[in-house]
Amino acid sequence: MLWYSKFVVRFPWLVMLIVGTIMLVLSVVGFLTNDFPDFGEPTKGFESRGTPIKGQELTLKKLESDMIGKTLSYTPNDTSVSFFKRKKRTVIGSPGYCSTSSISTSYIKVIFEPSLADSDLFTTAALKSMCQLVRKIEIYEQSSCTSFSIGYFVALLHNRTSCEAITDTDVQETLSTLKYCAGFYHNGTLDSTYTTDASIPPECKAYGAVYSIFNFLADYQFLGKASPDNTKLRYSMVIPRVYERGSVDQLYKDVLENKVFDDGIAKITGLQLGVRFALFNRYLVADMLYFGIAFGLILVIMALYLRSVVVTLATLFNVVFSIGAAYFFYHTVFRLKYFSFMNILTAIILIAISADDVFVFYDIWSKYKREHPSADMVTRLHETLKHAASSILVTSLTTSAAFFANTVSNISSVKVFGIFSGTAILINFVLMLTWTPSVVVFIEKVSDFCSKKCCNSGGSSRCPDCWQKFLNFAHAASDKVFGDVIPRIIHKLWFLWLLILTGLGVGGIIVVFVSPRLQLPVSSDFQLFGKTHPFTHYTFTAKKQFNFIQKENNFGNINMFSVWGVKAEDLGDPLNPDDEGEFSGFDNTFDMGTPEAQQWMLDHCFALQKQSFVNTVSQSRICFMALYKYLITSSCGVTSVIRFVDVDLSQVGPCCSQTFPTSRELFYQCVPRLLTAFDHYLPYLQSQLLGAPVFEKASTRIKGYAMQWQSTQEFSLSFEPINNFYTNLTDFLKAQYDTAPIGVQNGWVGSRALDFYDLQKSLASGTYESIGVSLAVVSIVMLLTSLNIIVTLYAIVNISFSIFVTVAVLVLLGWELNILESVAITLSVGLSIDFSIHYGVAYRLAAADNRKDKVTMAFDVIGSAVVMAAFTTFIAGATMMPSTVLAYTQIGIFLMLVMTISWVYATFFFMSLCSKIGPVGTFGQIPLPSRCFKERKSVELGRVSPDKLSDKASLAVENGTVQMGYDDPNHTASTTQLVSEDDKVQTDDQTSTL
Secondary structure, eight states: HHHHHHHHHOOOOHHHHHHHHHHHHHHHHHHHHOOOOOOOSSTTTTOOOOHHHHHHHHHHHHHSHHHHHHTTSSTTOOOOSSOOOOOOOOOHHHOOSSSSSSTTTOEEEEEESSTTOOOSSSSHHHHHHHHHHHHHHHHTTTTTTTOOOOHHHHHHHTTTGGGGOHHHHHHHHHHHHHHHHHHHHHSSSSSSSSGOTTTTTTHHHHHGHHIIIIIHHHIITTTSSHHHHHHHHOOOEEEEBBBTTTTHHIIIIIIITTTTOSSSEEEEEEEOOHHHHHHHHHHHHHHHHHHHHHHHHHHHHHHHSSSSSHHHHHHHHHHHHHHHHHHIIIIIOOOOOOOGGGGGGGHHHHHHHHHHHHHHHHHHHHHHHHTTTTSSSSHHHHHHHHHHHHHHHHHHHHHHHHHHGGGGBHHHHHHHHHHHHHHHHHHHHHHHHHHHHHHHHHHHHHHHHHHHHHHHGGOOOOOOOOHHHHHHHHHHHHHHHHIIIHHHHHSOOOOHHHHHHHHHHHOOOOOOOOOSOOOOOOSSOOOOOOOOOHHHHHTGGGGGGGGGHHHHHHEEEEEEEEEBBOOOOOOSSOTTTOOOOSSBBOOOOOOOOOOHHHHHHHHHHHHHHHSSSSHHHHTTTHHHHHHHHHHHHHHHHHHHHTTEEEEEEEGGGTSSOOSSSOOOOHHHHHHHHHHTTTGGGHHHHTTTOEEEEETTTOOOOOOOEEEEEEEEEOOOOOOHHHHHHHHHHHHHHHHTTTTTTTTGTOOOEEEEHHHHHHHHHHHHHHHHHHHHHHHHHHHHHHHHHBBHHHHHHHHHHHHHHHHHHHHHHHTTTEEEEEEEEHHHHHHHHHHHHHHHHHHEEEEEEESSSHHHHHHHHHHHHHHHHHHHHHHHHHHHHHTTTOOOOOOEEEEHHHHHHHHHHHHHHIIIIIIIHHHHHHOOOOTTBBBOOOGTTTOOOOOEEEOOGGGOOOSOOOOOTTTTEEEEOOOTTTTTOOOOOEEEEEEEEESSEEEEEE
8 A cells, every 4th residue: 555655645736637527527427417317206216126016016016917917817718808807996085076975085174183282173163263274375376265163164054145144053063963963974875976865864864964074074983883982073174175286395395385374273283285285295306405604614513523624525425325326326337227215315424434434534633743743745545544444444344244135135116226335335444545635635735835835934033822722722632531531430430330231221122122113104195294294184184174085095805816827027127116117927837637636726715714813704705626626526407506697507518417627628528618608607607616717818718716705804004913914924825835736826915905005014024134233243343453353352242232223213213114214224234333443453553562552552542533533423413403305304313323323332332341451462363374464564543641650561472463652751752663573663762672
């Protein structure tokens, strides 16, 4: 590396020009030749890819599509019927604009709650208040029709001119009517077709008021089925006659955004405008202002600490170049098309990492300069790179490894985030070894030149000493804190620190894995904004309070498909959610016609019907193979199959009076004939069957076999019930397929209702797999860097406790294991290890022969840089807190937590371990061949006053090198050199020959 140092010192401007030009070109090419990211669909990519469940889901989707559906049919020689046709969802209400009886769920929705927690909204004042507050929306939209609200229907029922004209008597009479009619609504008599039902009293049908209030406008507990006496209205919905559409974005900006709609009686707490994603895209860009503020604060802190504005600005270019070059590699080199909005979070993390690296580099550079004022610049840069490069390399590798470990996840957005962020970190490392040193050397040369001109011209002028006095004071204070105070605290209270932090670590493990545990998400909606935002409140809390939403979310029991003859594979690009791949094709080994396969399919169908997870409707169906057995063994003639369905078997040739199972040839000959014999009764017959062969369109060739059955498991967003159901199902199928003949061994069972469960499952397994990969890489890198097993072990224990405590705090804050949380937890490995690495490397390189002195010297060398790195990252996180975008605030919380906790553990836990049971000499050291140390020379940094070291001079021979420390009270410099046994050991003012 000496040649490189010479080159940089001689031509710093050339290195700056080459590196800057390359980074600029890569950035410009990356952004000009690729589309700018579009975050209009922020939840795109929040799905599992490449899993068996996803493969089954995509295959079912393709079978339902026109492309594949046109080639398959349940009916032999069919030319019209499509395969796997799904029912379309119906929309509540019809789109009448001013019709009093029609509330469309496509209208925007406004949720009201009382201003005071225990108040009631079903009062005259509250109903008028809600009408007045929503009037601004009506005026803005120039709507000629009044919004649907309880106040509107009260006015309509009592012939008032407007909602504002209703009286207390009107409200009380309406409440009495609602009490009287509630039973008709709850028993299902009063529904959307109530106008034709003569059994319903007229007052319950008038203007559709009662149905509309109960179904749409009042919360489900108001005169509810389970609470018939509850007349307190806690939530009320107002539905302006404005359709959800893109232009509503302007309505939100002009009328609703950042406005408080609270008149002391009622307040707006939830909104559904249909523009949540569009607004998120706008906020995502607008809130990047906080990135700028964070970077600005860090730059100010860096400028004050480094005492160099130019080096600080160089760090800014480090981040910009890293992001730009990473964008180039991401799109142009890696050819990735999907760019997740989470990739933006790389910027705030990169800011913190860059500051950390610069602090370490500049601290060592400045310390060497103070301790060796006469050393030339080549030596200074060479020794700085020798020490700083190792720490920066390790922290960069471990952090990038934590990012790249996310690629083991099955979730597309997590994968691409790991690739982009990991690439940016590695590019930043390259810049730290090229761009930053050249800038520092260039500034140093300019500074030296200016100092000579300023301070030495004419021999009479001198530089102002006020600033120098302040710097001397700051250096002395830093030396006192990190060279004396903190080491004393560690040495004297080591047992207390280990006891407290071990207890916290164990407590974190209990919180994460035992109780309350890290919970999986229970909502398929991804939270985009903070909990108090009206969009979030509507989506996750308020809308669940209304009956029509609960009816929409009642998906019933899960429908399952058992399929043979079709491959279920996800052949799409797992890094591109838009690429679902081609149809995986048919299974050429499928053959259900052999006698063994016929018998197994019959037994399998019977066994399935006996399972507790199959509902009674499917259990009562007729297994197709049982029907085939019945028909093929029946006498030739007219045979009754089920009620109203007879078939004349004398018309189907040899397909009667046979034994079961039949030969393979007879099976493929008779199945199409038997089904065709039912003529126009076939659709009805198929509705009574459990399973049927799937034919090639307009042909009698059997391509597959499918059974559609309904489970006893109700659809749920909770992980545990679906996981129990799916586990029981897969255990049953495994036992069945183990005994299946070759032709039917490749069957599978899938559903379109398991996609969210698949996401939860991927989060649960992928997160811990990523943590495991990260820890493994971190351990290897730490071991290769320190070459000491003990230091590596201490570091892994330290970061494990740090991670568990961090995650435990997040759990107690109410975080769920969602997409961003999964990434943050994995990333905590890379960020938590940084401080331990800095301390561990400094401890191993400290020129002392006892633990206490090595700890003291480690703090003196690297302590201030570690504190500044933690502080600046904490500031970066804190700056993100005012953001509207939840992802930004969450990453801010995470950065503040992980920096605080990892610094505390690295400083007081890791260093306490080193202070009492740290490795000394060659203990725990990995032996290397002696030639690795031939002619090795490196300077050990650490200005520690003699009274802080041991009373005796230290002399240790390690791996063919000598480390030496002095206890001479008159010796002010404690810098030593590692040399071979045949070389000389020199200090600033003393030479010894060994």
